Amino acid sequence: MSSHKDLQKLTAGGLLISLGIIYGDIGTSPLYVFKAIVGSNKISETLVLGGISLIVWTLTLQTTLKYVVITLRADNKGEGGIFSLFSLVRRKAKWLIVPAVVGGCALLADGIITPPITISSAIEGLETYYPQLPTVEIVIAIIAVLFIIQQFGTSLVGKAFGPIMFLWFTMMGVLGISYVVQMPSILKALNPYYAYQLLASDYNAFIILGAVFLCTTGAEALYSDLGHCGRKNIQISWIYVKACLILNYLGQAVWLLQRNGQLVDLNEKNPFYQIMPEWFLIFGIGIATIAAIIASQALISGSFTLIAEAVRLNLWPKVRIQYPSEQKGQLYVPSINWILCIGCIGVVLLFKHSSNMEAAYGLSITVAMLMTTILVSKFLQRKKAPVYLIGAFLTVYMLIEGTFLLGNLVKFIHGGWFTLSIGLMLFIVMWTWHTARKIKNRYVKFIEIDDYFNIIKEMSEDESVPKYASQLIYLTSANFNSEVESKIIYSILQKQPKRADVYWLVHVDVVDEPYKSEYEVDFLIPGKLIRVDFKLGFRVEQQINLLFRRVVEDLVKNGEVDITSRYQSLNKHKIVGDFRFVVIEKVLSRSHNLSFFERVIMFIYSYLRKISLSEERNFGLDLSFVTIEKVPLMLTSPESVKLERVMPS
Template identity: 65%
Template sequence: MSDHKNINSLSAGGLLISLGIVYGDIGTSPLYTLRAIFNTVSDSGQPITPLLVLGALSCIIWTLTLQTTIKYVVITLRADNRGEGGIFSLYSLVRKKAKWLVIPAVIGGCALLADGIITPSITVTSAIEGLQVKFPSLQIIPIVLTIIIFLFVIQQFGTSLVGKLFGPIMFLWFATLGVLGLLYIVHDYSVLKALNPYYAVQLISTNPMALVILGGVFLCTTGAEALYSDLGHCGRKNIRISWIFVKITLILNYLGQGAWLLAHPNYNDKLNPFYQLVPHQYLLPLVALATVAAVIASQAMITGSFTLISEAVRLNLWPKVKINYPSNQKGQIYVPSINWLLCAGCIIVVLIFKRSIDMEGAYGLAINLTFLATTILVAVFMRVKKVPTYIVVLFLTIYGLLELAFLVGNMTKFFHGGFVTVLIGSLLFTVMWGWYAARKIKNRFVKYVEIDDYYQIISELSDDETVAKYSSQLVYLTSANFKTEIESKIMYSILQKEPKRADIYWLVHVDVVDEPFCREYKVEFLIPGKLIRIDFKLGFREEQRVNLLFRKVVEELVKNGEVDITSQYKSLNRHKIAGDFRFVLLEKHLSKFAKLSFYERTVMHYYFVLKRLSLSEERSFGLDSSYVEIEKVPLIFVTPDDIELSRLPV
């Protein structure tokens, strides 16, 4: 618990760390936001007028205020799950309220992952494009791809070392943004009028291209979700205080770009207003700094994707995948399959779109869906916390309308690249939904029996020397939540499949709880010395190493004299040698006789394909394969009663 308090306390180090971890994505948005807006405007032939510039800037400033400051920094950061944030942490807090809440959680999670593919592509490309200001004929794609591949290759070594450098570099980046903006604001103070929301309202109500402009404006807030996702790494107070500095420097930079646009109404898409603010002699150092900031933004997105997937696995929303822990730092994880999936996605996006200005269409749409999903889940969380109904309705109305307006704006980019994000997000959605739905179908067919009906026969089998001993200690993983029940398939495996005699039968149950870090267990002696059940309660961020956890509990029980695991073979018993352990895993398959609807059959077939691609049960539970027996059982038993048969007379 001390660690938790530590993280949440306000400190200079904590502020610096939050600058490095949290704000990479939102901090690099000045590289492309204004260019995206005015590129679409100039393409349509609409002149760049002071009213248009002030209106767009006002939209940006008020989006940062309403969306990032009020929704995320003030409201959503309150929804912490024992110090952890992120869409799945939020879902864990409210999932008992209604079953349908899994839908926004899954959509939000998939959209965040899709965003993890677009973010590195667009930020690194925008940064490197600054070189073309000085070297117009330079081919930047090879440079961009080299940086992106390098970024994904270093993930496996852990990022704690680089992480220490992130804070100071991002501090320098934000300070530079603020100074560059100020240099131009002093030339034209009229740009400060944009702080007045009147100009935003006027632009939205009178400009025929308002929705398209909103699609571009939305890019200024794309990193807001990271403020909540990284709550566990930085703590609420550090994020709230550092955001003040970040927001001021971002607004100064946008106002500076606005002042440059007011002075250069003949803007064309060959120019990026951001790089036009930079004195010529400082261009190369700034491109270098922008590139490092882009890499940091991408790093935060990738780390976020790893955390997201590891939580999804524990919450049974994603197939079991290999998760590595490259360093001892809390929260440092590496998921190889997701790393290379994101890497391939980034390379494809860069090769398809080539210029950052063409990627802007694909960007924004995904994160917009995450924002909407978060709004729904936060509203439910407010109800859980007994917030007055009128405040919840107000929150839902304001953010529902605001985000739907952005969604419509972003949909105008659908055919200009937006479809790529939707396609990636949809593919990820089928995986999450298929895995979740298949589990629901499977659970419907799991038949439980009363375990105490079998106490006598288990005791007798354990002592029956006419049956060859299968193992001294026999362990089954059970999904029965109550100690009074057991799956009928486990009893079938012990008594009928091949009668399995053992000195002690163990039942192990793992329950993933709604808090992030929890490691507790409970032991029930169902038949003293013969049948023992262990229940583990593990947090959704804990690694499920059942093998080690089980061994630890058995050692405790032996030490306390509660159980004797000495081998019962006379020769071994004489020398006090421990008996052997064997795990039996029951692997379900779909028999061709199973009565399922077309939808259910499709889901189950997809599930078995995903299962083949994912980690095996024994590896996902951290079991040693030399002690594991896999027994195949049909998902649905077809009984002779289901078959009609007529006997012919002889």
């Protein structure tokens, strides 16, 4: 934990890491923002000065004030992100699950559009040199390689991210200054009046806002990576990043104003590359390509973290999660990796050019930002912030983000439908998994365990019953020590009576703190029935096999349990008895008592179960020591079945 606390301190290393993994998305936006703002319009002073003004004030109000100043304070033991935020406030109201799931799905959908647009924007700069260059094929090749290397871990490459991104931001700042000195009057665009003038002009305000929004798309990722860098490192490094971004946008604006009144095809003459000296262009394109890959890598890693959290919060089907390196937070989710890979390649094939992708970009991330606003307002309420401040925060940001949402909805038919469709599919999966679990839990019957203490004790000592295992372990979902599922008692006493020297009940409780890892032991029947409660954070790997073994070792060391085999021939040699896990798989036997909506949910859930990991694999149990028992969850009691007996004639 000390290293985790060290991240919260302001250090040179922390600042460099922040530059490397947090600002990839927002840092590569100058590649395409002005292209999107100007579009096919003739260059005018109103359009350029208004565009700069909107960019500066969007970065100030949206990125700096909302995220860097306010939202970064909503840290869950140093961790950020929409599910960390949800874990902080979920006890405030049950309905908060909705903005959390919607926001999470929107962020994942964003992960399918960001790599194609950033890498395409960078590679298309080469068309200045080579007009016939097959950019689509090159972009697909880069994306494919990027996703293939994920399985090997990216910790070694990650160490180079900081210096490269520092070079990237410095390059953008210097290029911007080289043009600002040519027209210092461009600084007047910092006045918000020019933003108002543009929105009130003949230009379509909503299309302009949809384009301007692209400058702040990486703000949500900034909050998600809080745990990797710490609040102070992010807040200080953002000062440098924002300055370099604004200088570059100002430089591009000068280049555009030098062509005032002209109709310029910005797809062929991207202002980002046009402000580079000709001799530097090839180096600039190279650095831009590497920065785009880094931006994509950060977003892919963020998607893995998001899914791992969703799995542990029971918002996503159980999937395989690997840890390719010892680096904290470094994980790899194969299923999500290949879904993202196919999605990204599909985007490139569908839209082909970055200018076409701009229409699909921004809509889903606006939705995510709106959801974060709702959750942050609840966090401020939890922190007992003054009501007028919470009201002001909600009003201002619902208005800003609501306006941006309307601006992005204009793009719906031009490509926005794509990310919304992806987000909707992800939402169906998350909501189905969450709701199905609630439906199943409705039909799980809990009974008082102390009613069975004497029977369990007697059966454990009844040698006429064949011994099933020395140590028999059941996973239980009962939250209280006094309760147990009726199906566990049925399994022990009736479904092939299972005699054991010691019975264990293991319960896993996912808590709101990200890295909590504690356990409690309750000796229900001393030496016969023991319950172990694990309290694990939503970012802790649930390797129950290893965790349980550690608990048993601690108890043996303290002399609290004896796991030596009771068989005489083995006991005299102090040989440890065998351990066996029994996992009870609850199957819904009938569904006519469910509503139409619930039947649809359970129908989709049945298919999701087939492609998800089983309980025993999810908990990391050794399959050679696991028994799976399928038990039906009865939705109708036998009393409700009408049946008349007749005597034989």
